[in-house]
Amino acid sequence: MTELQHPGDVTEWSYRGILDIFKEHIEKSIGIKALIEPQPVKLQEPNIRIMAPTGWDFGFKDFTTNETARLYTVQLDMLVTLTAYGDGPDVYLDKCIQASFNLNKYFMTSFPIPVAGGKMSVQGRRKPGGQHFKNEDAGNPGEKPYLYEENFEVSIFFPYAELI
Numbered sequence: 001m002t003e004l005q006h007p008g009d010v011t012e013w014s015y016r017g018i019l020d021i022f023k024e025h026i027e028k029s030i031g032i033k034a035l036i037e038p039q040p041v042k043l044q045e046p047n048i049r050i051m052a053p054t055g056w057d058f059g060f061k062d063f064t065t066n067e068t069a070r071l072y073t074v075q076l077d078m079l080v081t082l083t084a085y086g087d088g089p090d091v092y093l094d095k096c097i098q099a100s101f102n103l104n105k106y107f108m109t110s111f112p113i114p115v116a117g118g119k120m121s122v123q124g125r126r127k128p129g130g131q132h133f134k135n136e137d138a139g140n141p142g143e144k145p146y147l148y149e150e151n152f153e154v155s156i157f158f159p160y161a162e163l164i
Contacts, residue, residue, distance in 0.1 A: 018076060018120065018156055019050055025113050025122075026050075026080075030102045044144060046084040046099035053078040058160070072160045080124065080152040085135060085144040096148045100130060107152055120158040127151040 016036075023034045026048055034048040035041060057075040082103050086092025107124035130150030138145040 018158065019053075019078075021113060021115060021120070022122065022156060023050060026106065029106055030099070032099055032102075042085075043083075044085045046082060046095050046148075048103065049081040049083055051079040051081065068164055070162045070164060072162070073157050074160045076156045076158075078154050078156075080154045082130070082148070082150040082152075084148045086146050086148070087144045088146075092144075092146065096132075100150055103150070103152065107154070115158075118159060120156055122154065122156050124152045124154040127153055 019036050023036055027034045030048065032046050032048060033043060034050060035043070037049050037051045039049070053076050055077075057077070058072050082099055084092065084096050084099065086096070104126055107126065110121055110123040112119040112121050130148065133147045133149070135143060135145055135147045137143045
């Protein structure tokens with residue numbers, strides 16, 4: 001597992017580093033491929049898309065220690081989408097159901113992910129309504145006629161120290 005080297009230094013807590021650690025954890029836990037968006041790769045089998053975060057929230061648990069630093073718990077919010085392309089109710093539907101079950105179980109409770117010198121915490125919840133769609137690209141070679149999507153709102157929390 002990738003580890004961040006200095007959990008109190010925001011330059012080391014790059015959002016890409018955090019997403020890479022989360023990506024590796026979710027792949028290992030769920031057993032299906034995860035991709036960080038934007039991503040030009042389009043996989044047919046069920047996969048997890050980690051959307052680029054909307055930004056940082058530094059306003060959570062702000063306090064000062066020894067008059068030398070401000071400590072924060074930073075919140076990073078993102079959308080995580082389970083996606084699959086397929087062509088019928090047999091293997092495609094079974095894979096969608098199993099991937100959905102595994103991802104819902106994964107986000108059932110909050111959990112920590114260890115990093116160098118500490119941990120980051122992950123909290124997720126399913127947005128209502130996974131859905132099958134007709135794939136508008138299905139006329140192109142290699143494209144499957146159906147698309148499945150299920151969305152989760154995910155927050156990652158981690159410590160940040162600002163020297164005064």
